[in-house]
Amino acid sequence: MEFDFSAILLGLTVLFGVVWGLDRLFLYKKRKARLDASGDEYRDPMPVDWARSLFPVVLVVLLLRTFVAEPFRIPSGSMMPTLDVGDFILVNKFAYGLRLPAFNNKFVQLGEPRRGDVVVFRFPGYLCFDGGKLVRSGDMSCNNPHAPIPQQNWIKRVIGLPGDSIEVHGSDLVINGKPVTDDEVGPYVGNPQRSVDEIMLNMGATVWTEHLHRDDGSAVNHMIARMPAYTTPNTIPNDRVPSKVPKGCYLVMGDNRNDSLDGRWWGCMPEQNLAGKAFLIWMSWKGWGTGGVDFSRIGTIIH
Structure with missing residues (x-):
């Protein structure tokens, strides 16, 4: 429920x-x-x-x-290796302005997301065609374009800002005409007893350091995972997602690039859906018999 x-x-x-x-x-x-x-x-x-x-x-x-801050638990592997299943994180609720509780209407402007930020947001719904017009739906298959959108909080990384031109071809990103560079770290290392790790190990996942450059010249260097044998992600642009990020929207993607249902499938994330900026892992639970509490992750700053 x-x-x-x-x-x-x-x-x-x-x-x-x-x-x-x-x-x-x-x-x-x-x-x-x-x-x-x-x-x-x-x-x-x-x-x-x-x-x-x-x-x-x-x-x-x-x-x-x-x-101030709200706790969330990471339920899936879409942000691995940055965020692991079972990580408990804190989200800065005033980083992008103050919003009314429940209604989420912003009444104090304090900032906007920057490229590379890890953000929590209310899932905006899947993009579906309804009589030739794109609408938001809760039905991933789009068989029912008017299905109610579930009230869920998702977490992804900001890749594209309003007005940016984004191209995605497989694992290659191009932002405003400039390819995003990355360096291979090595094969993914995990516990095969955990189902999320087992998939990545069986699919030959590799870890890379991606360099996302911001408009002020700074860069966010963060880890991503690739496993092309698992799935082929959607390209951008496609029939639902244009290359240019619309005004008041952000293109977000998961760091687990071949196992993340993100903006490549359902388009941009509207600004009014923002909940806050993830900034700290305060607890990490790997499960009974598969690691228990991972003390090495506690206190990790999220980049």
Whole structure:
């Protein structure tokens, strides 16, 4: 079952605040006077006592998750080797501006994603043709172009900024006419007892250092994985994804280039879908019997 935890926190905050506030405005004085007159010890009714106690706690959690940092768990291998399955990460919620909880509307502008940033966002949906017009759908096969889009948080790396010209041919990237360079590190090393590692090992995955250059001249040097024997990724441009990144959109891709369902298939990620910038691995759990807690990854800064 899918749910929006921010919406739940917002709803609880409003509920507890309304119960506590209405009681203090309309019922508290009469109830206290009645109990004082009878000589009984004053106590709030249980619903009011719960609301009074939980309101500040839920409010603080809501504010921290909305405006400071939010934890996420990596569920798939699409960002390997940068992020592993079972990594628990923290996401900076104010890197790209402050947004209203649940509604995600930006009300304070603080910055924009840069090429190479690892970002968390609400999945925008698959691109499907509906009577010759491209629409967003929750149905990957596009048999139902009007299928509701699941409320899921995804994580990928920003490759293209609004206005960029992007070409993708197999493992080769060209950004604004300049090929993206990379250096081979060597074969992927993993634990064959883990299913995600087993696939990469069986497919002869290799690890590379990719150099993504930003407009200010700096570069983001990060690891990617390639395994051409596994699958052939979509090219860009294609019939759904143009070469030029539209205004207000970002092209994002996974670091596991042959095992990532990303912008090569479903187009750009709208700016309003941004949740924040991933910046830290605070825990990494490889599973019982396949590594347990990976202490070497704890505290890793995400580049």
